[in-house]
Amino acid sequence: MRRSDRIAVAIVGLLVCAVGALIVSAPRRSTPLVAAVADTGQASDSTHVAAAAAEGGSATERMTITHSGEVRVRLVRSGNAPPVRDIDEIRRHLIQGAPATYIGDVLALQDSQIVRWPDGTLLRVWIAPAVTDVMDWNPAYVDTVRSAFAAWDAARIPVRVELTTDSAAATVHVRWIDHFEKDGTIGQTQQTWDQYRWLVGGEITIATHTMSGYTLDARWVRATALHEIGHLLGLNHSTAESDIMAASAHAPDLSRADIATMRLLYVLPPGTTK
Ligand SMILES: [Zn+2]
Numbered sequence: 001m002r003r004s005d006r007i008a009v010a011i012v013g014l015l016v017c018a019v020g021a022l023i024v025s026a027p028r029r030s031t032p033l034v035a036a037v038a039d040t041g042q043a044s045d046s047t048h049v050a051a052a053a054a055e056g057g058s059a060t061e062r063m064t065i066t067h068s069g070e071v072r073v074r075l076v077r078s079g080n081a082p083p084v085r086d087i088d089e090i091r092r093h094l095i096q097g098a099p100a101t102y103i104g105d106v107l108a109l110q111d112s113q114i115v116r117w118p119d120g121t122l123l124r125v126w127i128a129p130a131v132t133d134v135m136d137w138n139p140a141y142v143d144t145v146r147s148a149f150a151a152w153d154a155a156r157i158p159v160r161v162e163l164t165t166d167s168a169a170a171t172v173h174v175r176w177i178d179h180f181e182k183d184g185t186i187g188q189t190q191q192t193w194d195q196y197r198w199l200v201g202g203e204i205t206i207a208t209h210t211m212s213g214y215t216l217d218a219r220w221v222r223a224t225a226l227h228e229i230g231h232l233l234g235l236n237h238s239t240a241e242s243d244i245m246a247a248s249a250h251a252p253d254l255s256r257a258d259i260a261t262m263r264l265l266y267v268l269p270p271g272t273t274k
Contacts, residue, residue: 114272179213
């Protein structure tokens with residue numbers, strides 16, 4: 001593994017996309033971390049402990065994160081057409097897809113339901129282009145999020161993304177926050193579901209600091225964006241550390257399983273798989 005990869009992995013290893021208690025005994029700075037992360041792998045109510053040493057080994061930090069789920073759901077009624085559902089076909093796809101994907105993890109976390117955008121959806125995404133109240137926010141982060149959306153193109157799902165500068169016309173908003181006050185969240189996604197479990201809206205918020213003031217630099221912002229966009233498009237957490245959708249992410253980028261699971265998600269209709 002190249003050094004840059006190792007550092008990226010370490011940084012993302014500390015990314016717990018999370019609502020939870022996040023305690024970092026570190027001053028505000030952006031030094032890359034080299035970390036060893038112990039992960040119980042549960043998407044909710046799990047505890048992650050990371051022992052991290054600042055690059056160069058001069059400082060040691062302890063990070064304890066209690067993950068209690070950062071995805072929020074809002075339910076609305078929509079005029080969408082109901083999905084075409086054939087339970088035998090759904091089961092066949094799940095059996096065929098199971099070995100290369102973590103669809104089982106996703107279903108286990110959401111009562112065996114598939115949640116996704118309708119085929120042919122044009123997502124109008126507004127990324128907050130300027131903020132004055134978020135320390136260490138960089139205008140280049142708009143492009144960072146844009147490139148994170150582009151990375152998910154690899155899954156070739158029937159959803160297109162179009163950036164818009166018109167917040168009022170957007171389906172999806174990406175906003176910035178200095179830090180989350182509640183439970184140490186560093187990234188958050190709100191999904192809006194309709195009566196069929198079609199996704200019809202989404203809101204992503206990305207922090208530039210942890211609750212204790214640790215600066216989350218561009219690599220954190222990218223990893224957080226990739227993870228939260230995964231939620232926005234309908235994925236839930238993987239139990240494998242190598243996936244961007246791991247509850248305590250260890251990966252710097254999308255894995256084959258991330259791509260394969262997203263692709264499988266969009267072969268299946270929304271609603272229960274039982
Ligand atoms: Zn997550």
